[in-house]
Amino acid sequence: MITLYTWSTPNGRKISIALEEMGLPYTVQSVDISADEQFDPSFLALNPNHKIPVLVDDDGTVVNESGAILLYLSEKTGQFTPERHDPEYWEMMRWLMWQMGGQGPMLGQAHHFLKFNPGKAPYAEERFGKEAQRLYGILNAHLEHRDFILKHLSVCEFAIWPWVSRFEFQRIDLNDFPAVRDWYLRLADRPGFQRGYAVPKDTGPIPRP
Template sequence: MSIELHTWNTPNGRKISVALEEMGLPYKVIPVNIGKGEQMAPGFLEISPNNKIPAIVDPDGPGGKRISIFESGAILLYLGEKTGKFLPKPLAERIPVYEWLMWQLGGFGPMPGQVHHFIALEDEQDRAYGLKRYMAETRRLYGVLDRRLDGRDFVAGDLSVADFAILGWAWRHPRHKVDLADFPNVKRWYETLMARPATKRGMDAKLD
């Protein structure tokens, strides 16, 4: 049975389509047009109480029972647990996956997201203030990631759900006004991931 992926063409949505492809799980996309406010529909609220995409419905959840999950980080951890892939079993190996997944959720997402917001503003004064503040923090976070990837292929040892989470936002680096050439380790990591056939399928999946 296919997992339902309720989503739209956003960085957070791409995290999940990439993970599903990499894990070899069958899924079907159910577009939620956030530009038209479809995320506020009562039916979507039942599976995503925060009215945010993405959310999934797994008809074959724990105990063979249907389950719905919202929040991209929770979805990635669930899928890793379900498949036993991209989420190490030993606790010591899981810790860096948790750390870098939380790093993405708490910073490398919210901060670039603010850049997206302020770039679109028409008021030049507000726009200039916002971009000065959030672009600086976004570049700082790229620097953190670049240092982490120095001498590493992936952020937490082997390829993991943390990489999928971060990739969803690194994919939007042109909108962040970030040249990956300024962060050579991130550039190498990004190009390595994007060359993977399953990751490419997840990035090319029609989500809208």
């Protein structure tokens, strides 16, 4: 049985959504980062970087970093990634790395300055607000006339969608990005996304524009 150490954040929800969509049984260990539980010695033994999520497989394999966990699960199940010989494999990797290196870190900074510390750093608010707009523009252009990032649902959705689900934190109006909005809502209606979004606790319905 897989054990997922997680909290109700975009990075945590990436993995619970993936597990639900893959149909894998798992148990959940909550790590309340608002109470600094990520610094507990038992958790640090799993991830010295004190970040959620962490996945422990039933054979003792421990994987941290959300992108690595998504690739591990897709390889384990043979689901939601193209075959290595498929040209879309590297398209998948391109968008996954875009999320890991750009969308996630930059929107995380937008959360910090725009949602949790407004008025304290006008330069930072402008910088990361503009970067959020730029990133949404890139995603919107790609999703025009597409249902998914690739040809079919993939780990790209599991990685990117949870950060979009906090569009309000980023002061983003999804109606300004109609292709992203439609993609986001289409996925929000999937039962697997709904169940995964409510892990490790139900924080309310998925936000709607």
